[in-house]
Amino acid sequence: MTVYLDCNATTPMEPLVRDAVLKYMAKEFGNAGSRTHEFGTRAKQAVQKARDKIAEMVAAKREEVIFTSGATESNNLAILGLKEYGEQNHKRHIVSTQIEHKAVLEPLVALEKVGFEVTLVPPTKEGWVEPEAIKEAVREDTLLVSVMQVNNETGIIQPIAKMTELLAEHPAYFHTDAAQGFGKDITTLRNPRIDMISVSAHKIYGPKGVGALIMRRRDYQKVPLTPLMYGGGQERGLRPGTLPVHLIVGFGVATELALKNFQERANICRAFRDQALEALAPLKPIIHGDLDHTLSHVINFSIAGLDSEAAILALKKMIAISNGSACTSSSYTPSHVLKAMNLSDTEIQGALRISWCHLTESVDWTEIVKRLKEVLF
Incomplete structure (x- = not known):
């Protein structure tokens, strides 16, 4: 073998996660958007429970969790979704690193093609990016800083906490691709200075095809994202489409087990x-x-x-x-x-x-x- x-x-799927997914595929198959009967009510309740578990992992609020198809979509929404706000406010500079996943690097290339400037900070030979190098790269017109939590190829944990500390007084939004660290490196993601967190269920023994973008409010203000898709108004208007209740429930169970x-x-x-x-x-x-x-x-x-x-x-x-x-x-x-x-x-x-x-x-x-x-x- x-x-x-x-x-x-x-990752392989945890047995308890598999059981939950199958239950909400075969028995509790209601649409969380159906408000006229108990099937929809139970589905919505199950989604909200999962949302609460994911929020708890990073010390966020239920309403700050936006379900997506995975970290790749979340990264695209976090980065490309700021385009309109950046243009309107003359902030067209983004800081990231040379070791990001392609799901971050390629959206950044897309923004460069429409007039944004991107600074990619190199890592040390040991595999992490120096926080001081991130701070030095930031400018007055910097819109976003995006640094992964853990590198997918090397497993190196990036010093996110120190980066956010150095950027405490800067207005740039801070995003982290946490696909590899969510549910494993717990404390880092509970930092309130991190504005956006991208995660995937299938990296923590959950199902493929579901993830989330966690968006913290700053001084009660939402991150000013523009949706990439339209139609239906689900997920606070940022991600339309019928919610995959079975996958979301599985994600919630996987998150609960990871935290425990x-x-x-x-x-x-x-x-x-x-x-x-x-x-x-x-x-x-x-x-x-x-x-x-x-x-x-x-x-x-x-x-x-x-x-x-x-x-x-x-x-x-x-x-x-x-x-x-x-x-x-x-x-x-x-x-x-x-x-x-x-x-x-x-x-x-x-x-x-x-x-x-x-x-x-x-x-x-x-x-x-x-x-x-x-x-x-």
């Missing part, structure tokens, strides 16, 4: 990482990023003389791993994240990402190391 070690791409069990899960993942590092040690792996600043469930590494594609092929029947972001894997291109960290071409070509979770089965590390040695050149 192949052991799944690609949890940064997506995050420490226990982290301990299990840390023990798994210790085993992996000990087993791989004879191969002298080069770890990309500082493990002291990395979430406990991921390692990005390369081994001298090992090609990543050859390694993945050699291990295909044993473990499922990757050499980059799942969102850009249809045609392999060198990682923009590792390039930004100034790794050598050889290290980038050989980079492997292993990511696991509390549900991961045991792994035969002895056999894995043996097969890797066989494809070294």
Whole structure:
């Protein structure tokens, strides 16, 4: 049996989440927008309960949670939704980083094409962006600062708290793509200076196809977003369409479990990482990023003389791993994240990402190391 070690791409679904999703698919199938009968009432109540759980995770309010199809849509809404406000107020500058997910970088490119200026701050070789570099990049006309909470390729936790502290007096909106850190790095996202948070359910053992944009009010004022789609008025007019109640309920259950069990899960993942590092040690792996600043469930590494594609092929029947972001894997291109960290071409070509979770089965590390040695050149 192949052991799944690609949890940064997506996670297995918790059994309790699966049960909740199936219940609201097959039995409680009402439309949360139907107000004339009990099926709709129960569906709306279930959605609101899930909304409360997600808000609780980040110390937000129920009405500040806007459901989307996932973090990619949330990122697009957070970034492109500010376009009109930025133009009207002569704020056309955005600060972000070179290591963001494509779901942030590509909307930024779209804004550049219509006259916005984007400053992408590089990371250190250890994989994080210095808060002072973000502060120095901000200008008087800066509309938005967007920095991911945790990098999807390296697992490096970005120093968001310090960044927001340095920007406390600046009016720019602060957005974080929290797809990888939501439900794992809890304290960071409870910072009230973070105006917008993008999250996905399938990264925390929930269903694919649902996420949220959490938008905090600032001095009782909403973030001035313009919707990207129209029709129906759902989600406070920002995201129209019939709510996928079954997915939202699953998201709520997954969030509730994550908040309850995050420490226990982290301990299990840390023990798994210790085993992996000990087993791989004879191969002298080069770890990309500082493990002291990395979430406990991921390692990005390369081994001298090992090609990543050859390694993945050699291990295909044993473990499922990757050499980059799942969102850009249809045609392999060198990682923009590792390039930004100034790794050598050889290290980038050989980079492997292993990511696991509390549900991961045991792994035969002895056999894995043996097969890797066989494809070294």
